[in-house]
Amino acid sequence: MTGGATPARAQNAATQTAAAPALEQIVVTAEHKPEYEKDVPIAVTSLNAQTLDVLTSSGDDIRFLASRVPSLNVESSFGRTYPRFYIRGLGNSDFTYNAQQPVSVVYDDVVVENPILKAFPIFDVQDVEVLRGPQGTLFGRNTPAGVVKVDSKRPNDDYSGFVDLSYGNYNTLDFTAAVGGAIIPNKLDFRLSVLEERRDDWVHNTNAATAYNKNLEGYTDTAARLQLLFKPTDTLDALLEFDGRSLDGTARVFRANVIQPGTNNLAPGFKVDQVNLDGDNYQNLGTWGTHLTINNDFGPVTLTSVSAYEHGSIRSRGDIDGGNFSVPPPLGTSGPNLFTDETSDSVPGLDQITQELRLSTNGDGRFFNQGGFFYFHEYLRVDSFSYNADGSTAVSMNQTQGTESFGVFDSATYKVTDDLTLGAGVRFSTDSKDYNVGCFIGCFNPIRPTLHTSDSDTTFDLTATYAVTPDMNVYGRIATGYLAPALDGRNVEFDGFSGPAPLSITKAETTTSYEVGLKSSLLNHRANLNLTAYAWDTDNLQLAAVGGSSQGTNLINAKSAIGEGFEVEFEYKPIDELLLTTSGSYNFTQIQDSSLEVGRCPFCTVTNPIDPVTGNVKINHNPLPNAPRWVVNGSARYSIPMNKDNEIYGLTDWSYRSTENFFLYSAKEFTGQSLLLGGLRIGYIDHARGFEVAGYVHNILDEVKVTGAVDFDNLTGFVNDPRTYGVELRYKF
Template sequence: MSGLSHVPVQCLLALAVAAALPMAASAQTTGQDADTDAPSATTLDAVQVTAQRRVENVQDVPMAITAISGEKLDVLTSGGEDIRLLSGRLPSLNIESSFGRAFPRFYVRGLGNTDFDLNASQPVSLVYDDVVQENPILKGFPMFDMAQVEMARGPQGTLFGRNSPAGVIKFDSARPEDVFGGYGRLSWGRFNTINAEGAVTGPVADGVSARVSALHQRRDDYVDNVRNGEGEDLEGYRESAVRAQLLVQPSETFEALANVHARKLDGTARLFRASIIEAGSNNLEPAHRREFVSLDGRNEQELDQFGGNLRMRWDFGRTSLYSISGYESVEAYSRGDIDGGSVYTFPPDEPGEALFPAESADGLPDHRQLSQELRLASNEWGRFDWQVGAFWFDESIDVDSFSYDGFGGAENGYATQRQDNTAWAVYASGDFDLTDALTLRGGLRYTDDEKTFTAERVTGPFGPPIAPITVRPSDDDVSWDLSAVYAVSDATNVYTRVAKGFRAPSVQGRLMFADATLPADELVTVADTETVLSVEAGIKTQLWDNRLRLGFALYHYTVDDQQLTAVGGDANVARLVNADKSVGQGAELDLEAWLTDSLLVTLGASYNDTEIQDGDLSVFQCAVCTVSDPADPARPGAVLIDGNSLPQAPRHVYNMTARYGLPLGDGEAFVFTDWAYRSEVNFFLYESVEFTGRSLLEGGLRLGYNWQDGDREVALFGRNITGTERVVGAIDFNNLTGFLNEPRTWGVQFSARF
């Protein structure tokens, strides 16, 4: 991987490993009392993960995995932020959204999808309580009452087959318990932000237990739209979610866990800000103020989601049968002033100025997802264990798009899309202990995927209606993985993994502003199947009398026919394209250590180098910006993107946390800090000065006191404590419009367990 040889982060990672290992080796001789031979320091608990659909120690799994649970999750969610708070908090992970809280887009090792359409597919799969959440709107369901969050990097197509060539993020809710208990957590902070969360669990009958969890988050509007007079108008939200679970265990050989959940969101859509980027640079315009905008359009967002699943297990002794049935539905509507301003001039160079008005809305009036999985797995067969399964998926969605006259007025355009997607798969996976130290693993999955998509423009703001256009892409593919893990010692494993993943064909058909004279295959575009081949090698070790845990991985992947979304540009269209090839390579580090009995530190670091390799691929450039890519002589207004990095793919992602506790009275005083950094990113497929997002560093701080063995806690907290302000995404068809990261917040929180 010669691309790493000149990169400074390699030195950083090498130094981190070099520093950790001698310290750990030295500490192994001093971590116990010489006279009593008893442990004299706090040790790390084993991390159990289910990335291979079995409960395993993370150290034994031959792939890069990061898990977050317990206090770290509580700290990150204390300020009422949505799922995007995980961005940068795990190696190689970036999350962004042009819809705000409703529509997160995930990028792992640089692989993701910038498509903002409501039927967009993503190469990062989100699995919530064992059910895949395919539609991007579903992926925004809040995190609350969680047992653990896991991220498995690299292709996961064998055991998680729904579009997971980049990786899988797995959420597991806390399960019902047969002893009465629960918790409550309430915080209040800046902008009158309230974050209330709680759960109650316990037995309801012999062999039956239940758990009810709830979340309510709200924030007042704090941004003043100066165009309609004084007063805060924007950036507030009200979000509630609930989950009810019933666990039935009539015997040791059968259990059924039923889950019903719902979400309701009412608030502000993404707040676009006209000419917020200084022309000729990627700095914020000096006249910009976070608390003020000038919009002549409306901004609103509503979302209602409901779902349920039933997970059953039958234990037959040597084998167990699992059934996972899932149902999800969501309705959403989001309207925004896309140009982000109220003054129209050329050239626009002051905040609030744009070339022309643009106001639009997207709705998801009807959505339904059904899934069913059956899996048969062996139970400790000795040297060989296996699992086989079948999976079925069916999704139906309707998308409405609206255009308005740009001054908060009448509707002047209406277009529709409908997509039906059916897929099925069969798979098998197994692991074999070749020796006491060497274990081989492998798996195969066959998937068949079919879509029927129809798009129509009923009325258009700039053109005539477009009659319904229907496409029916389909494909089948075989995903596989092969890995080996070797135990160098009781504390150290090395591994290697080769895996192939795929993403089924995708369709894009946003016809609202399209040129009706174009042929049908340019109005509705289809991206062919993409495939990923990834090679990874790494080491996982626990040292210093189990006070330090370290994982380090190197990887390289090649994507053939990568699906890319060419959004915006001065042509104001969105098209799907396939790049001949994209490549990525990098390194990742996970470290956790008790440096003293009172100080726990975690560190994550990653370097991701991505490159598009297609000499003929071009996209339309921005309307007003400084582009560095060469012009495509065959397409006026387009630029060639060969050699560019993938969009929203930072080369560097670092994170760290540190917690120090001090006994005080009958309890403990503590301080907890967390920091996340990502380097600059391209917002679009082309490279330009203005639309290169600057590096982002955000930190959190928590000062608190707990007592009654930690069952009671009060704390002061701050999020984005340095007040860092960055453009994290942009609109390029009109002016230098962008949107910002979350503001600095602070507050107080009380929590209690019972």
């Protein structure tokens, strides 16, 4: 494994000359154009292809990005199909398929909104850029926390490719390959990339009475991408891409009684490879899409068009109460729950269409401008089921949601002097949603009327960058972001217990962020240091109040929330053979709403004030969920050259996040412990022949902690993967 993000800036020592600097300046496209990172007035971190290949060598999904860059967390209660991103503490723990998040994922310039699209594997990519803070001008709605931007390796005329195969414990197989080159030189190029990841079921279900799966946590995950780059003239190019994914595996494995009451420790006798479930568990996902990117250079300006269609479907079923035995027994009874709390969700159809047009000025003059138009359309249907203890259907319901969004934007920079550059951008966005929920079995009110929401907002950013020296820039940035209104009707399934439940409707969320930073190259280009300090304030923060005595979910708004902190990135190459990196962040978040209350687990140890009238928990001044205050990572790579073309290397990396709340309220049992993950990799590279062989260990300390929970009365939770290890072979041509 390799540490953090900063190795993305490192040049391979074998490709450098004696006169070249030890570290190169990384080029990013955070503003839709290639720029040196130090010149971009945004806190952006780039992970290059080499770093990403190493981090995913054990078949890890996109959650591997958690804690790999400052202020970034990624988690999921659905396993490999539903990542939730948090930047600077700002995110959304809502787990429904129509949820919207304040962190957007942009894959090859295509915005992917639905979580099953955000989970597309990262393979054969040029880099991943994490843009921290609101990106409400160039990337638009649903980016008040930031953007995770993934760029695939593009086709070119050079015939090249690679084959990468790793094999590890749990019969883990990770195969990636790519090939590309010219079909018609200087006119038509292609690149084909494939991924196959497999793991055996390694968690045994000890429930002898269950008729369902006895072994869990295995998967087969396959993805592919085909790109065709057509260059009919020197001023026109068109990139056509097709991609698809198929996943067959298990959903998240929930574990009853995994937490020791009154603490956040794992319960005595816990075994990571055993569960006791009485329900079924499976997960099947399929996605495919295509997009066309056209660039036409008209001389003074370039017109860019990005047209995309994405389709997805999924079936997922899990025993969400983890086996349903309770300690203490629920509601004063002496045995297990009467209901299995086994649920199944499926998306029979997800369709997303996007169209973006950008017009940008050319040349290296003092003035640069880009503006354009963005259109987004999505149709989503979700079918949900809950089951009785005998396996019969207790609740059957569905949700449909149609979304339309338009945006117009313009962004400009002006180089006032050779040292000072000013920038400004503005975007107008409008969103509308039509939402319907119907319940057919087990519900008080079977059919609900279609609801409609409509909202618009104007977001902006202002920036200033000053070159203190040729190797040091300071910048300041004020930016705003916007999250469209949200709708939810899942609580219709609980009407049989508590009467008609209202649909959840949240107002639009708006964020204002203030940021100052320093980006520098030091010690004759053998060290890079980036520093950032920020503060943000969000009005009408959208939150998901999960669980409580009704075991339902409500979408709510907090009047306000604040966040503040700092970020540090440092890398140092004292000698050609040694590269040291470290990065970290401190993120303070706080809910500010004295009237806000939420439900709670009936038997957990709540540490917040409880309203004596309602029995709910007051959450004013609580931190946001899944928002650790500290994120730190570091790495060290040492190379022993055998000759000018061969080297033996050793690499270790470590990532750390501090404690975090799983829910909006604070409870001893649902405060996740700090997590320290380390890795080690030892390998041999023959640069001349393009061959590499390595052995690796991930989670070398075998740290297993509760990383998420369901606040039922039986302290249900789920954990991270234990230690994995294996060998990897790679051949480049």
